Amino acid sequence: MTDNKRSTQGRFARLRSSLALGAARLATTASKATGRGAGGMIGGLVAGAIDPNIMDTVAAGRPAVLVTGTNGKSTTTNMLASALRSKYTVATNDGGDNMDAGIISALLAGKDASHIVLEVDELHVPHVAKRLKPEAIVLLNLTRDQLDRVGEITKIERALRAAVEENPQATIVANCDDVLITSIAFDHPNVVWVAAGAGWTGDSVTNPRSGGHIVRTEDDWFAVEPLEDGREFRRPTPSYSVDADGLHTPERTVGLSLQLPGRANRGNAAQAVACAVEAFGVSVEDAVAAAEGVNNVAGRYTTAHLGEHEVHFLLAKNPAGWQEALTMLDTDAAGIVIAVNSQQGDGEDVSWLWDITFDNFDRIPVKASGERATDLAVRLLYGGVDNELIHDPVEAIRACPPGRVEVLANYTALLNLRRALAKEEDYRA
Numbered sequence: 100m101t102d103n104k105r106s107t108q109g110r111f112a113r114l115r116s117s118l119a120l121g122a123a124r125l126a127t128t129a130s131k132a133t134g135r136g137a138g139g140m141i142g143g144l145v146a147g148a149i150d151p152n153i154m155d156t157v158a159a160g161r162p163a164v165l166v167t168g169t170n171g172k173s174t175t176t177n178m179l180a181s182a183l184r185s186k187y188t189v190a191t192n193d194g195g196d197n198m199d200a201g202i203i204s205a206l207l208a209g210k211d212a213s214h215i216v217l218e219v220d221e222l223h224v225p226h227v228a229k230r231l232k233p234e235a236i237v238l239l240n241l242t243r244d245q246l247d248r249v250g251e252i253t254k255i256e257r258a259l260r261a262a263v264e265e266n267p268q269a270t271i272v273a274n275c276d277d278v279l280i281t282s283i284a285f286d287h288p289n290v291v292w293v294a295a296g297a298g299w300t301g302d303s304v305t306n307p308r309s310g311g312h313i314v315r316t317e318d319d320w321f322a323v324e325p326l327e328d329g330r331e332f333r334r335p336t337p338s339y340s341v342d343a344d345g346l347h348t349p350e351r352t353v354g355l356s357l358q359l360p361g362r363a364n365r366g367n368a369a370q371a372v373a374c375a376v377e378a379f380g381v382s383v384e385d386a387v388a389a390a391e392g393v394n395n396v397a398g399r400y401t402t403a404h405l406g407e408h409e410v411h412f413l414l415a416k417n418p419a420g421w422q423e424a425l426t427m428l429d430t431d432a433a434g435i436v437i438a439v440n441s442q443q444g445d446g447e448d449v450s451w452l453w454d455i456t457f458d459n460f461d462r463i464p465v466k467a468s469g470e471r472a473t474d475l476a477v478r479l480l481y482g483g484v485d486n487e488l489i490h491d492p493v494e495a496i497r498a499c500p501p502g503r504v505e506v507l508a509n510y511t512a513l514l515n516l517r518r519a520l521a522k523e524e525d526y527r528a
Contacts, residue, residue: 294339294369436507
């Protein structure tokens with residue numbers, strides 16, 4: 100290629116990037132001005148359509164960390180971004196837009212930040228990592244999720260394993276309690292192993308690398324068959340772990356008092372702290388304080404009021420997430436509303452309802468709600484849970500006795516409910 104041709108191509112690339120950035124700014128401004136959205140997606144969609152290489156351009160070689168896994172991405176990303184802000188300026192997709200358009204929009208919005216913290220959809224990790232060459236990758240957990248979109252979990256494990264192997268420069272922060280996550284990170288030269296817990300084990304009963312089943316004990320697991328090269332496939336020894344006493348680091352044990360509920364969020368915090376400390380030099384004290392300061396994530400775990408009802412919101416998106424969320428419910432609540440949709444953001448297949456154990460509701464009134472309320476009501480009845488079928492979640496809340504109402508919903512059910520509540524005269528956020 101001649102120098103003139105290279106120069107022409109370079110000028111064209113710069114012009115295309117400039118046009119993409121200008122169009123993205125206009126689209127984002129228009130989206131906000133017209134009330135059509137917060138601009139978290141449209142700018143990235145427009146920029147990506149004009150310039151396929153815009154992600155590389157706006158990332159500009161800045162140190163980046165990618166957070167991925169089936170559950171806990173938004174929470175861990177929020178905690179990690181907060182921790183890094185104790186030393187750096189940070190660009191992040193804190194609205195949860197974790198595919199290409201949302202990532203590009205976050206990079207554009209934080210173009211002057213020194214560091215990048217991104218939650219990334221599992222399917223998008225390979226090509227995002229190829230473009231950003233991350234300083235660190237946080238691997239949380241891997242379970243079945245939206246089979247109609249994502250596909251079989253073993254396919255995702257292999258794709259993530261390849262992405263990790265292609266980034267030897269990265270520090271990998273991996274949950275050693277999860278068999279599939281361990282398989283992904285097992286051969287990487289720089290892994291920080293964290294015992295973050297594995298409340299759901301139904302998708303990791305066999306060795307993903309060489310067959311044979313997995314044997315579990317209280318604090319260990321191992322494959323009965325060795326790997327092809329003769330090595331034992333077993334739970335690695337963690338450098339960080341979390342329990343009721345606090346967070347155990349390589350140096351000491353520190354207290355961990357989170358505002359977010361549930362054991363899963365303690366595991367998320369452990370991995371966020373480990374990444375901040377080991378990959379970016381943040382002090383343990385600053386990283387823990389940042390995790391403890393997070394009190395909600397994109398409206399999840401928040402409490403609002405509707406008339407005489409105090410409404411507490413919980414999000415769950417797949418069997419593992421639902422089973423964990425059910426442990427967070429206040430069993431002294433006046434009522435429980437469970438809402439299920441099956442739109443694109445949820446997955447159209449709701450057969451996973453039959454993988455969940457619905458119990459411990461005692462005598463609390465339960466309302467089955469959402470677009471797939473009938474499916475849910477049938478599942479609850481077969482589980483021995485008396486319930487009332489009310490498709491409209493707002494009306495379902497109102498049908499509960501006065502007092503605290505626990506609302507457990509999947510993605511679009513929660514999103515639509517919050518929009519509907521905002522229009523009610525007696526609603527207070």
